Each structure stands twice: as C-alpha cells, then as structure tokens.
Amino acid sequence: MSHRLPTRVRIVEVGPRDGLQNEQQPISTDLKVELIERLANAGIATIEAGSFVNPKWVPQMAGSDEVFRQMGRTPGVQYAALTPNLQGAQRALEAGASELAIFAAASEAFSQKNINCSIEQSLVRFKPVMELAHTAGIPVRGYVSCVVGCPYQGEVEPQVVAQVSRQLLDLGCYEISLGDTIGVGTPASITRMLDAVAEEVAIDLLAVHLHDTYGQAIANIYASLLRGVRVIDSSVAGLGGCPYARGASGNVATEDVLYLLDGLGIEHGINLQAVAEAGHFITQALGRPNGSRAGRALLAKSD
Amino acid sequence: MSHRLPTRVRIVEVGPRDGLQNEQQPISTDLKVELIERLANAGIATIEAGSFVNPKWVPQMAGSDEVFRQMGRTPGVQYAALTPNLQGAQRALEAGASELAIFAAASEAFSQKNINCSIEQSLVRFKPVMELAHTAGIPVRGYVSCVVGCPYQGEVEPQVVAQVSRQLLDLGCYEISLGDTIGVGTPASITRMLDAVAEEVAIDLLAVHLHDTYGQAIANIYASLLRGVRVIDSSVAGLGGCPYARGASGNVATEDVLYLLDGLGIEHGINLQAVAEAGHFITQALGRPNGSRAGRALLAKSD
Numbered sequence: 001m002s003h004r005l006p007t008r009v010r011i012v013e014v015g016p017r018d019g020l021q022n023e024q025q026p027i028s029t030d031l032k033v034e035l036i037e038r039l040a041n042a043g044i045a046t047i048e049a050g051s052f053v054n055p056k057w058v059p060q061m062a063g064s065d066e067v068f069r070q071m072g073r074t075p076g077v078q079y080a081a082l083t084p085n086l087q088g089a090q091r092a093l094e095a096g097a098s099e100l101a102i103f104a105a106a107s108e109a110f111s112q113k114n115i116n117c118s119i120e121q122s123l124v125r126f127k128p129v130m131e132l133a134h135t136a137g138i139p140v141r142g143y144v145s146c147v148v149g150c151p152y153q154g155e156v157e158p159q160v161v162a163q164v165s166r167q168l169l170d171l172g173c174y175e176i177s178l179g180d181t182i183g184v185g186t187p188a189s190i191t192r193m194l195d196a197v198a199e200e201v202a203i204d205l206l207a208v209h210l211h212d213t214y215g216q217a218i219a220n221i222y223a224s225l226l227r228g229v230r231v232i233d234s235s236v237a238g239l240g241g242c243p244y245a246r247g248a249s250g251n252v253a254t255e256d257v258l259y260l261l262d263g264l265g266i267e268h269g270i271n272l273q274a275v276a277e278a279g280h281f282i283t284q285a286l287g288r289p290n291g292s293r294a295g296r297a298l299l300a301k302s303d
Numbered sequence: 304m305s306h307r308l309p310t311r312v313r314i315v316e317v318g319p320r321d322g323l324q325n326e327q328q329p330i331s332t333d334l335k336v337e338l339i340e341r342l343a344n345a346g347i348a349t350i351e352a353g354s355f356v357n358p359k360w361v362p363q364m365a366g367s368d369e370v371f372r373q374m375g376r377t378p379g380v381q382y383a384a385l386t387p388n389l390q391g392a393q394r395a396l397e398a399g400a401s402e403l404a405i406f407a408a409a410s411e412a413f414s415q416k417n418i419n420c421s422i423e424q425s426l427v428r429f430k431p432v433m434e435l436a437h438t439a440g441i442p443v444r445g446y447v448s449c450v451v452g453c454p455y456q457g458e459v460e461p462q463v464v465a466q467v468s469r470q471l472l473d474l475g476c477y478e479i480s481l482g483d484t485i486g487v488g489t490p491a492s493i494t495r496m497l498d499a500v501a502e503e504v505a506i507d508l509l510a511v512h513l514h515d516t517y518g519q520a521i522a523n524i525y526a527s528l529l530r531g532v533r534v535i536d537s538s539v540a541g542l543g544g545c546p547y548a549r550g551a552s553g554n555v556a557t558e559d560v561l562y563l564l565d566g567l568g569i570e571h572g573i574n575l576q577a578v579a580e581a582g583h584f585i586t587q588a589l590g591r592p593n594g595s596r597a598g599r600a601l602l603a604k605s606d
Contacts, residue, residue, distance in 0.1 A: 183600070186566025187525050215559035215596035216566070219522040222490050249596045256518035263489025263519070289592075293518035293552045297486070 006230045008267040010046065011254060012141075012177070012207060013039050015282070016067075017048040017082055019239025019251055021058050023286060029063045033071045035282050039236060040074040042274035044254075048101065049079045052088030068095035080141065084115075086128040093136055100133050101177075102126045103143035104168060106161040107150035110181075114145075123167050130172045142168030143177045143209065147193050149184035158196030166200040175205055177233055180220070183213025183249070187223035194227045207231035210252050212238065212291075217252035218260055225264070232257055237279030238291025253292030255279060273298060309533045311570040313349065314557060315444075315480070315510060316342050318585070319370075320351040320385055322542025322554055324361050326589060332366045336374045338585050342539060343377040345577035347557075351383045351404065355391035371398035383444065387418075392432040396439055403436050404480075405429045406446035407471060409464040410453035413484075417448075426470050433475045445471030445479045446512065451496055452487035461499030469503040478508055480536055483523070486516025486552070490526035497530045510534035513555050515541065515594075520555035521563055528567070535560055540582030541594025556595030558582055576601060 016036050020027055036049050049071065050064030064081065073079065081097035083089040089100055104122050105111040111119045133140045147161045165176045178197065180190070190208070197206060208224045208231075210217040221232055235251030258272040276295040283290040290296050319339050323330055339352050352374065353367030367384065376382065384400035386392040392403055407425050408414040414422045436443045450464045468479045481500065483493070493511070500509060511527045511534075513520040524535055538554030561575045579598040586593040593599050 186563055188567045212596055213600045214562045215521055215556065216563060218518055219525040219563065222522040222525060249599070253518065259517045260489055260519060260522065264491045293515055296552070297516045 004228075005225050005264055005266060006228060008230065009225070009261055010231045011044055011257065011268055011270060012046040012048065012080075012231060012233045013044045013236060013254060014048045014209070014233050014251060015039070015235035015237070015239040015254065017051050017061070017080075018233075019235040019237075021051065021061050022240040022250060023288075025286070026059070027286070029066045029070060031282070031285055032063070032067045035236070035278060036067070036071050036079075037074075038278035038281060039275065040077045042278060043270040044275070045076060045269070046078045046080060046099070049081065049097070051082035051084075052092045052095075053082065053084045065091060065095045068092070068097060078139075083129060085125065086132060089129040089132050093132070093138065097138070099139050099141060100129065101141040101143060102129055102168070102171075102173070103145060104164050105145045105150075106156050106164050107146040107153050109152035110146045110150045113152055119164060123164075123171065126171060134172060139174045140172060141175050141177060142171070142173035143179055144168065145179045145181040147178045147185075148180050148189045149182055151182050158193045161193055162197045162200040165197050165206075169201050169205065175207055175231065176201055177207040177209045177231075179209040179233075180211055183211030183217065185210065185220050186216050187219055190220045191223050191227060194224060194229065198227070203228040204230065207233055209233035212249040212252045215249070218256055221252065221257060221260065222264075225266070236275055236292070237283045237295055239282065249291060253279070253295060255292040255295035255298070259294040273302070307531075308528050308567055308569060309531060311533065312528070312564055313534045314347055314560065314571055314573060315349045315351065315383075315534060315536045316347045316539060316557060317351045317512070317536050317554065318342070318538040318540070318542040318557065320354050320364070320383075321536075322538040322540075324354065324364050325543040325553060326591075328589070329362065330589070332369045332373060334585070334588055335366070335370045338539070338581060339370070339374050339382075340377075341581035341584060342578065343380045345581060346573040347578070348379060348572070349381045349383060349402070351385065352400070354385035354387075355395045355398075356385065356387050368394060368398045371395070371400060381442075386432060388428065389431040389435060392435050396435070396441065400441070402442050402444060403432065404444040404446060405432055405471070405474075405476070406448060407467050408448045408453075409459050409467050410449040410456050412455035413449045413453045416455055422467060426467075426474065429474060437475060442477045443475060445474070445476030446482055447471065447479060448482045448484040450481045450488075451483050451492045452485055454485050461496045464496055465500045465503040468500050468509075472504050472508065478510055478534065479504055480510040480512045480534075482512040482536075483514055486514030486520065488513065488523050489519050490522055493523045494526050494530060497527060497532065501530070506531040507533065510536055512536035515552040515555045518552070521559055524555065524560060524563060525567075528569070539578055539595070540586045540598055542585065552594060556582070556598060558595040558598035558601070562597040576605070
C-alpha cells in the first residue's frame with residue numbers, strides 16, 4: 001500500500017447540510033444561503049447545500065427547496081443534495097441541485113434502527129433515484145455510514161464496508177464517501193477499513209467523512225492521505241454535533257483539514273482565511289462555539 | 304526511518320503544571336493535590352506537579368511547595384517540578400520533587416523575549432541546577448520550546464532544535480521533550496524536525512510535547528509514533544490555553560492521546576475512564592469547558 005501523499009485533494013463541504021441538520025434551533029433560509037455563498041467564494045468546489053428528506057424527521061432541512069432556488073451559483077461549483085428517495089430526488093432536481101447523494105449503512109443494526117430496513121433493501125430502494133439522475137445527467141455520490149463502528153452493534157467488519165461500497169458503485173455512484181458516523185476510528189482501524197474497501201473500489205473513487213467525537217479525525221485523515229485518499233468531507237467550524245453522544249464533537253472542521261493540507265504541501269485551491277471567516281460568521285449567527293481549532297487560532301491572530 | 308509503531312508508550316502528564324499555570328484564576332492547593340492524586344491513581348507514572356518559578360511571573364504556581372508537601376505519593380510515580388534556576392531547584396528538592404525539568408528555546412527571538420537571554424546563556428545558567436540534581440541523585444528532563452515555529456521569528460530550523468537538544472543531553476538531561484509551543488506543526492514539519500533531532504539524540508531519549516492550537520496535535524503524535532517516539536507529554540482535559548492566541552486551544556488532551564494509543568494497540572498502563580473523570584472533576588471545579596473530545600464523549604456515554 002502507498003505511503004506517498006497525494007499532490008491535490010478535493011474538499012466536499014458538508015456544513016450546510018450534515019452540519020446544520022444537527023442544530024437544535026430553526027435556521028433561516030437567508031442564513032443558509034449566505035453560508036453557502038461564502039463557502040463557494042472561498043473556493044470550495046463541492047458543497048452539500050441541503051437535503052430533501054421528510055421535514056417531519058429533519059425539520060432543519062425543511063427549506064432546502066428555497067435554499068437551492070435563492071442561492072447565487074458560482075460557475076464550476078457542484079451544489080449537492082442528500083436525497084432519501086425518488087420523491088426527494090425529484091424535488092432536488094426541480095430546485096436545481098447539480099449533484100445528488102444517497103446513503104447506506106455498513107451496519108445492519110444501524111440500517112434497521114435508522115431507516116427501518118435492511119442494508120440490501122435500502123440499496124434496492126435507491127434504484128429509481130439512480131435512474132432519474134442518470135436520465136437527468138446528474139452525478140450521484142454514495143455515502144456509507146458506520147464504516148468502523150456502530151452505536152448499536154459495536155464493531156463493523158471492513159469486508160461489509162467494502163461490499164456496501166461496491167454495491168453503491170455498481171448502482172452508478174461516481175464516488176463513495178466512507179463515514180465514521182460516531183467518530184470511533186483511529187488510524188489503525190481507518191487504515192484497515194480503507195485497505196479492505198480499496199480491494200473492491202479504486203482508491204481514486206473513495207472519500208473519507210470523519211467525525212471528531214474522540215479527537216481523532218485529523219489523525220485519521222492523515223492516515224487516509226497516506227493510503228492515497230484524495231477526497232475529504234468536512235464541515236466549516238466543525239458544524240454538527242454527534243446525535244449519539246450529547247455534548248460530543250461532530251464533523252471534522254474544514255479549517256483544520258485545510259491547515260493540515262497546507263502543512264503537507266497538498267494543493268486544495270481554497271482560501272483558508274475566508275473559510276475561517278465563514279465559520280466565524282455562522283457560529284456567531286447561531287450563538288454556538290466555533291468547533292474549529294485552526295479557525296479560532298486564525299481569528300485570534302487577525303483580531 | 305522507521306514506520307513501525309512502538310509497542311509501549313509512556314505518558315508525561317503536564318496538566319497540573321503546564322495546564323494550570325495558564326488559568327486566569329487562582330487555584331487552591333487542595334484542588335491541585337486532588338487532581339494530582341486522581342491522575343496518579345489512574346496509572347500515570349510521570350506527573351509534572353508544579354513549578355518553582357518566581358511567583359511574580361506565574362502566580363498560579365506560587366503554592367508548589369505546599370502541593371509537593373501535601374500530596375500523597377503513589378509508589379513508582381515520578382513527581383516532577385519545573386525549575387528555572389538554582390534557587391527554584393533547591394526549593395523543589397526540599398519540597399520532595401522526584402524529578403526536575405529545565406528548559407531552553409530553539410528560537411533566539413523567543414529566548415530573548417521570554418527569559419531575556421540567548422539560548423547559549425540560558426543553557427549555561429542551568430549548570431548549577433544540573434550539579435545540584437546530580438549530587439542529589441535526581442533525574443532532570445530537558446524541554447525545548449518552539450521546535451517548529453516561534454511567535455516572534457516564525458519558522459524554526461530543525462538543525463537548531465537538534466543542536467539545543469544535544470546541548471541539553473550533554474548537560475545531563477535523561478530525556479528531551481520537544482515542544483511545539485504555539486501548535487503550528489503538521490505531520491510534515493514535525494517529521495522533518497524529528498528526523499533532524501534523531502541524528503543528534505537517540506529517538507528513545509525524545510518526547511513530544513504538542514499543542515493543539517490548529518487541531519493538529521493528535522495527527523502530529525501519530526506521525527511521531529510512526530517515527531519511533533515513545534514518550535508523549537499531554538494534559539488532562541486539554542488544560543492550558545495558548546498565551547499567544549487568546550481563545551485558542553493549548554495542550555493536547557491526555558484522554559485523546561490515550562484513545563489514540565488504545566486504537567493503535569499501544570500499551571500505556573493507564574485507565575482512560577479514570578483520567579476522563581479527573582478531567583471532568585478539574586474542569587467542573589474551574590468552571591471551564593472540557594478541552595478533551597474523547598473525555599467529553601466518554602462522559603456523555605457514561606451519563
């Protein structure tokens with residue numbers, strides 16, 4: 001396996017969706033739109049801008065239609081939407097999403113508890129979404145959750161992650177994002193998992209989506225880069241908590257990832273200072289602490 | 304250079320000294336003593352319990368004499384004291400410190416601003432401390448600060464770090480702790496620095512002392528372990544801010560380091576849950592947020 005670092009990495013910003021959906025308070029469309037525009041202006045080329053799930057379950061994302069309609073579009077930026085089913089995918093395409101995202105768990109227990117069906121059934125349900133996207137000429141990204149651990153079943157076998165990843169690829173996804181949903185991984189388990197998945201899916205088609213629940217996310221990203229991973233999901237200001245452990249950290253912060261990449265001499269094309277300012281803007285507006293350490297340090301320096 | 308991880312790592316807990324000295328409020332002797340006793344009971348074998356500097360400059364450490372006298376001692380645990388000069392070293396030995404620590408910067412600008420003399424002069428000044436410790440049969444640890452960056456001069460040459468480390472070793476220190484005082488390192492700069500120092504000082508005699516200002520500390524520790532480093536300084540609950548950037552994070556949290564080591568299968572002999580509880584105890588007593596992500600997640604789970 002490779003120990004050479006990639007020369008360029010693509011960041012997938014998930015703050016406006018995966019981040020904000022875990023906030024306790026309602027968030028205005030204007031605020032979401034300004035956040036997305038700031039992130040696009042900072043040079044982020046893929047932004048998950050909303051989700052078209054049932055607002056009964058995720059009320060914070062109820063206004064995703066308006067968000068997609070209101071926001072200004074920067075040429076070259078992909079604006080992605082998480083879609084749980086055909087109805088959501090249709091709404092997302094009507095609202096102008098340029099990319100869709102579907103998801104499956106690598107844990108049977110999580111799949112049953114979270115979406116009330118088996119992993120296999122969840123994949124079958126996405127077939128009409130894939131057909132719709134294919135007809136519309138829209139790329140679809142696949143998320144795999146619980147890639148190293150599950151809040152219900154504990155450890156997750158790397159082979160199951162590899163298999164689900166392969167199935168999402170076979171469904172037509174252009175990229176598979178491997179999510180450590182509860183942030184229990186360390187470089188050892190992340191590397192073991194990546195090695196297993198890379199036997200089924202080329203490393204170029206893999207992204208990592210790591211949560212910082214136990215403070216390991218940046219180390220896990222470093223380990224992933226050493227394995228040749230070139231796409232990293234992250235969330236400005238570390239937006240998003242962990243729904244399985246109150247008070248615990250959620251998504252890895254985009255600012256901290258960019259600081260790492262800069263230090264490693266890996267290109268990313270993003271203005272870190274502008275992202276830090278976007279992080280300051282949104283955390284001030286939400287009245288919550290800034291979860292990015294690099295962001296806080298940069299803002300303290302520029303005070 | 305080695306890419307094999309060590310099988311066992313020793314933790315040097317610096318929270319009661321490097322952590323608490325950066326707190327804004329006065330801290331009672333009783334509180335310090337209980338923290339130290341909890342950490343020793345958790346299985347930590349080296350604890351920096353105080354410092355014998357001029358209380359004019361570091362008022363939080365004024366009571367170190369009483370702390371050393373009051374605390375119960377666990378057999379096999381080293382209780383270290385930071386000592387800036389002969390007078391401090393004498394007080395530390397009288398109070399019963401079982402280990403001393405001296406320090407030098409790898410940055411001329413930092414040395415001048417921080418202790419008002421050159422690196423060379425600072426080393427000469429420690430000779431009487433080393434003689435006293437040698438006569439008393441007490442081991443001395445050497446700290447090097449600013450090993451990858453300095454708040455005044457910016458970048459620091461790895462060769463200077465290597466040279467200062469070598470000089471501290473030649474003075475008689477049994478171990479050299481390499482401090483990224485302002486937390487600007489990433490795995491690339493930390494590895495470059497370690498490779499340079501390892502040409503002058505055997506890797507077995509090196510420790511890393513990393514601050515999490517930019518969220519890189521755990522990744523930097525992972526990179527250090529890959530280089531063969533077997534001693535890690537850390538601070539329970541991430542106690543200690545960064546005096547050079549208000550609001551920024553300070554020391555890496557012991558709980559996060561232990562979680563990393565557990566994940567990597569590296570022995571450390573410490574009860575992580577007990578350390579997390581000590582972190583909860585001290586942050587509650589100080590009324591400050593818990594800076595350990597693993598600590599917060601573990602405490603949320605055991606609620």
